[in-house]
Amino acid sequence: MKLSRRGALKRLLAGSAAVFLVPVSALAKWAEKAFNATKLDEAIKLLWPNAKLEKSDKVRLKAPEIAENGAVVPVTIGSDLPNVKSMAIFVEKNPSPLTSKFDLFKDAKPEFSLRIRMGETSKVIAAVETTDGKVYFTEKEVKVTIGGCGG
């Protein structure tokens, strides 16, 4: 049976598929300190103390250029890298830059779509940790505007 987007959503929300969506992070050790960090560098360091971040086009970040609503900005993080261990999204100018972290089971598809909250225009950073301990990232500016005056 081919599922329509609407049908799939309803099934997900009805809970039949929800069991697969429990964030793996909930099962792993809660990175409390990193989530509480107030600076981007600090959050990254607390999450991956020894890693040097390397920019990579194998990390995919889909986000709007201008947010329709800063309170719920839809983003998708994905990766074409092999052996992904974890993924994280940071919003540089948020009071707590680390918005989310996903620890992946082996063979899990490294792609997550979620909504993040943004207080103001900021760089959004998607980072991917591989099993060899390396961390790759990509970034995009997402504008949060007061709107109006379009003509």
Next chain:
Amino acid sequence: MALNRREFIHLLAAGAGAGLLSACGRDMSPGALKDGLAYDLPTFGNARLLHITDTHAQLLPIYFREPNVNLGVGPMKGRPPHLVGHHFLKYFGIPEGTQLAHALTYLDFEEMAQRYGKVGGFAHLATLVNKYRNEFGPDNTLLLDGGDTWQGSGTALWTQGEDMVKACNALGVDVMTGHWEFTYPEEVVLANVEKFKGEFVAQNVIATEEALFDDVPVFDEDTGHVFKPYTIKTLNGHRVAIIGQAFPYTPIANPKRFIPHWTFGIRDSEMQNIVNKVREQEKVDAVIVLSHNGMDVDLKMASVVSGIDVILGGHTHDGVPKPVLVENTGGKTLVTNAGSNGKFLGVLDLDIGKGRVKGYRYHLMPVFSRLLAPDQAMESLITELRRPYVDKLEEKLAVCDELLYRRGNFNGTFDQIICDAQRVVGDAQISLSPGFRWGTTVLPGQDITMERVLDQTAMTYPETYVREMKGADIKRILEDVCDNLFNKDPYYQQGGDMVRVGGMDYVCEPGAEMGQRISHMTLDDGTPIEAGKTYKVAGWATVGSKAPGAPIWEVVSTYLRDNKSVKINKLNVPKLKGVKDNPGIEDYPGEILS
């Protein structure tokens, strides 16, 4: 200098010229202008696309002055469409003082407008559309409308866009997309689309996930597309895909509350997927994007997405006589922009072969009402549509001895009247008015009727406010709008011009970074505006929530009626920095500091 027909047609061809175009050397007898023969075009290729955009519901001929400030910053500096006046004419090789120069620039506007008369009007447009359609054969011709059609006049507002649906049906619009269309409530939009005889296409209007769960009506449940993303038409045996690109930032630039279930965005990767799909699976011979992105966004999209033959663009109201050819990984894409207010008709003739476009000719034809006999059927329809409202529309409110216009990056003279009216009626220190690009022009001494006021104000969120604001809040608004206009990356721009101000002055540096462009804010008397101090500010067109006050046209008409003869004592244009050598500015009424 008066122009004869031969000169006129020669200039039209020259203006649209270069590249593949050749001038038409046809001889015409005197008096032929009246019959519209000056509009003859050489035939080319096997398919013809007629393009209108941003007519903003102007059913009757009007005056429309092109801008003298249309600054391009960063990579867009000095490139079409960011050229004005003499720079524009020089770039496109159009002689000064000609009728075509008048159509495309602000130069000597008052004198030239008196000489050449009004532009646009759906009855005159219909005559031209019918001529070009019949010449090529209705089966080989499409009429495409880039949107901003259902808004911009009193009658469009009062009929919720239905008058324009009727006019477009009579005009024979085959395919359209939208922007201000989405400032009516969702159910009105869908009802109008139902009444529209053509197809409404948009690949970037998607139902939100919550809305899908709530069973809101959509075109495609799999993809969430609210409207058909594209359509395929057969022209002379060739399959042509028309992909719709609605204005990507509608729920940001305009109130989200009218369209709560729909989400937009540029979605260029989805655009690429559709282009690939129609090429590979639908085996089309040509791919056309009917876009309301705005020209800078279209130019960037053309460089990022490959496989599009032509982007027929609108939104930024740029009358660009020659398409811009953009290179991308898949080849080249033509990008056009066809002006506003019914002033122009874009004519794109294509030579389509198997799976590819072999050649093109493009003409941006100005619609001069005096040169075209009105189409009788359309004229009757317009009369019928206006009948219930004529008295209200034709009320004479005041006169002004200055030219009244809006278009331009900063305050136009009509904006100043709106700003002055808000300050006087609302007893405010400062007033704000949105930098819309729609709004017609009134010649000096002409009556300012209610209709002309509505040209500048008719929309679904016209409510006004008078409230206290901190200096820092005013700065934040100015910076925010300025970044939407002058961000160096077009994908971060929203189109529209700078917010208009009354009662205050400032210095603006368009090329600076976000948050750094606005400085030296002062009240009219020179007192500095302080960040922590509170000011009484009047404004209208709030996108967040509905404002409490009377509609703006009531405020403006009250002011005009009270004054009868209205004067502009001061035009609150900012002092500018970093624009001295920019060809997007000429005859600036304010001070240019550097």
